[in-house]
Amino acid sequence: MTVALETQGLRKSFGGVLVIDDLSISVKYGEALGIVGPNGAGKTTWFNLITGAVHADAGKVVFEGRDITHLARHDRCRQGIGRTFQIPKPFTGMTVFENVLVGATQGRGVAERASYDRCIDVLQMTGMIKKVNVLAGSLTLLDRKRLELARALATDPKILLLDEIAGGLTEVEVQDLIEEIRKLRATGITIVWIEHIVHALLAVVDRISVIQFGRNLCEGEPHEVMNSPEVQACYMGGTPA
């Protein structure tokens, strides 16, 4: 498998505090990579550096062999990098369909009329098709998460970055989400999933990378990584994975 996305020696400080410290991680085509690490470790900032929401002080972001470090956010999205946000913020006064349409048009730079089919597809894929006319502001947390996923998928990403999409859901809802993400995987999309709910990650990902203090602590086969003494010490507080 060849490399789809790579960050090389990324560094980022906020107000003199080093948050991302020489972070190098690569993701292969078709792979599902899980990311774990304590709160404040820099996981979301790493996504922000990949998508261009935040710009690096040093290092590179390489996507499909091209250096995209200095590319604007919308250009990175149009090249195929999609993401969900840790706290979904849909346009609450707009319907589910309208929210997804924004993703499909803005994210791809495509006219509305040419985007309807894509919207229908992703709404079907995420189980939101029956709620197209519901106002996003009245959705349950699970449906907000599904809408967040649909909005990201509407941009037609080659790689999908999921930021704690299972957080706050009940166990039954987490199982639903796992099924949906598995189905997505089967379509061949490359996935990077930051998640605290470890059993959800273990059900989906091929590999786990651990971020601590903005650095890559270790990475490898998911169960091995989660059971390794260094990860237990830094992240799990001794709880078996």
Ligand SMILES: Nc1ncnc2c1ncn2[C@@H]1O[C@H](COP(=O)(O)OP(=O)(O)O)[C@@H](O)[C@H]1O
């Ligand atoms: N835009 C920002 N401005 C200032 N500090 C930030 C910003 N984004 C993140 N941080 C800080 O960077 C650190 C890492 O945050 P984050 O990447 O959100 O961690 P994680 O997602 O691993 O919990 C935190 O201390 C956070 O407060």
Ligand SMILES: [Mg+2]
């Ligand atoms: Mg985060």
